[in-house]
Amino acid sequence: MISPRRVSVILTHELRLSIRDPLPVMVLVVFPIITMAFLKPAFRAALEQSGYPHANGAEQVVPGQAVVGAFFIVSLTTFAFFSEFGWMTWDRLRASPATSLEIVLGKAIPRVAMVGAQLFVVLGAGVILFDLNIRGNALALIPLVVTFSISLVLLGVAVTALCRTAQQANSFAYVGMVLFGAIGGALVPFNVLPRWAKTVAPATPTYWAMRGFHSVILDGGGLGAMAKPIGALAAMGALFALVALRRLRFDEAKTAWV
Amino acid sequence: MEIRGLEKSYGATVALAGVDLRVEAGTILGLLGPNGAGKTTLVSIVAGLRSPDAGRVEVCGIDVARAPHATRPLIGIAPQDTGVYLPLSVRENLRFFAGLAGLSRATTASRIEQVADALGLTPLLGRRTAQLSGGERRRLHTAIALLHRPSLILLDEPTTGADVVTRAQILELVRALADEGSAVVYSTHYLHEIEMLQADVAFIDRGRVVARGSTADLVRDHGSSALLLTFFESVPAAARVDGAIVEGASVRIPADDPAARAAQLLPDLGADARQLSSIEIVRPSLESVYLAVTGRRYASEPAEAVA
Numbered sequence: 001m002i003s004p005r006r007v008s009v010i011l012t013h014e015l016r017l018s019i020r021d022p023l024p025v026m027v028l029v030v031f032p033i034i035t036m037a038f039l040k041p042a043f044r045a046a047l048e049q050s051g052y053p054h055a056n057g058a059e060q061v062v063p064g065q066a067v068v069g070a071f072f073i074v075s076l077t078t079f080a081f082f083s084e085f086g087w088m089t090w091d092r093l094r095a096s097p098a099t100s101l102e103i104v105l106g107k108a109i110p111r112v113a114m115v116g117a118q119l120f121v122v123l124g125a126g127v128i129l130f131d132l133n134i135r136g137n138a139l140a141l142i143p144l145v146v147t148f149s150i151s152l153v154l155l156g157v158a159v160t161a162l163c164r165t166a167q168q169a170n171s172f173a174y175v176g177m178v179l180f181g182a183i184g185g186a187l188v189p190f191n192v193l194p195r196w197a198k199t200v201a202p203a204t205p206t207y208w209a210m211r212g213f214h215s216v217i218l219d220g221g222g223l224g225a226m227a228k229p230i231g232a233l234a235a236m237g238a239l240f241a242l243v244a245l246r247r248l249r250f251d252e253a254k255t256a257w258v
Numbered sequence: 259m260e261i262r263g264l265e266k267s268y269g270a271t272v273a274l275a276g277v278d279l280r281v282e283a284g285t286i287l288g289l290l291g292p293n294g295a296g297k298t299t300l301v302s303i304v305a306g307l308r309s310p311d312a313g314r315v316e317v318c319g320i321d322v323a324r325a326p327h328a329t330r331p332l333i334g335i336a337p338q339d340t341g342v343y344l345p346l347s348v349r350e351n352l353r354f355f356a357g358l359a360g361l362s363r364a365t366t367a368s369r370i371e372q373v374a375d376a377l378g379l380t381p382l383l384g385r386r387t388a389q390l391s392g393g394e395r396r397r398l399h400t401a402i403a404l405l406h407r408p409s410l411i412l413l414d415e416p417t418t419g420a421d422v423v424t425r426a427q428i429l430e431l432v433r434a435l436a437d438e439g440s441a442v443v444y445s446t447h448y449l450h451e452i453e454m455l456q457a458d459v460a461f462i463d464r465g466r467v468v469a470r471g472s473t474a475d476l477v478r479d480h481g482s483s484a485l486l487l488t489f490f491e492s493v494p495a496a497a498r499v500d501g502a503i504v505e506g507a508s509v510r511i512p513a514d515d516p517a518a519r520a521a522q523l524l525p526d527l528g529a530d531a532r533q534l535s536s537i538e539i540v541r542p543s544l545e546s547v548y549l550a551v552t553g554r555r556y557a558s559e560p561a562e563a564v565a
Contacts (some may be wrong), residue, residue, distance in 0.1 A: 009357035020345035074479045088341035096358040097330045251308060
């Protein structure tokens, strides 16, 4: 039985800790906006060649950089667990009345909110600062953003479960960000990727997120066009949750450097 | 708290080899033993942080392994390592754990006031924990365990690294908590703390309880005074008298009147007396109890030096 009260206590506590160290959360937002500014012109030509003659580049660079930036949440999620080992509070938390599931939920929910907010803020900045024109139904992006955010945070929990040290988790998160960002068509347009990359791309959450964004932003799609990307992201989220459930051992000693 | 037949091994290393213990409400049990004796493993299993290989632990009649979520609200633990959230203030740390324990807002406020007062944290409540000294953090660490007024309090080496003031405050508080009805398990390798608390004692050695009873009873039954001579290199033949226990360059000679025994023995040493680095008189104490029941000198407790 999950106690909403205890989840809420942990959730509030996690938000408080994040507020005390806001820089990582700010990076989530600032990093994509800065990169958009100098990458936008390059993507205009790429989109023209891909069959979008009226595109200005923002249609690729805004969702692409938002998705790459959102990947930082994987690292921040692992940090939410590893920092407990650095502060030596993990055993305290485990000895409290909170269950394992309540602890995971209390740590995961605020990060889903953070990355969801990041995606909407960056997309909004794209519209205001970089002339992003959303041709389809913008409301259709809401379920896409929510599902993508949940799947990324669950990936973070799964990475935490698989890694014994914070360094391992960080390496995994950053390599994943670059690799998934490139193969998934977030760093560069999907059409310019080599054939092998296009073949493996559907195995990445970034591919499905970018496909959903493109469907609405470039192709003028609505909620109907979101079914496949959301289904794929939900399936990946379920897979990450399964890995976390099977491998996350609360009595395992992990190490952190904080 | 009742422990029966508790066993735990880490690979080939046996941490607990069949421990039986019982602690009643309103009493303090001092878990004594050198580092690596199995004290932390025992405390961790009682708190539900580790699973035993065999045996069972009951708190207020509830099996800790079978119903961990029923026993956790009954237990307050301060683990061996100081665990506090450094970016948060003292008050925020206390509030968080009070919230997890399910205390209402009003109760939380009054309990924070009480534990902060008892441990000298009141002026520090608004201060960020990262700015506290080691002793202040240790007091906060201990305070967190007491917020919800648990029936069983587990303090694992609570004074390790603590300054003199912190140590005195913690010992005073432990006594007060037991007087209020809590059962307290106080794990330490400092024998004199248990003597100061006049607590019941369980000596743990190599995963077993080798002596159990009140401090007074154990000292009466097993304690004896002794003369302890330490030499620069090795113990000379003249110091190896009947009943003496040689350990490295030290020899321990049991004696009812150690001072008189020293006066008698020193002339017999002759030129070897120049090799003496110290002469100590060991009074009947938990340290001599430990020696009597294990045959080894307790490593963490200095004896009273007279020369």
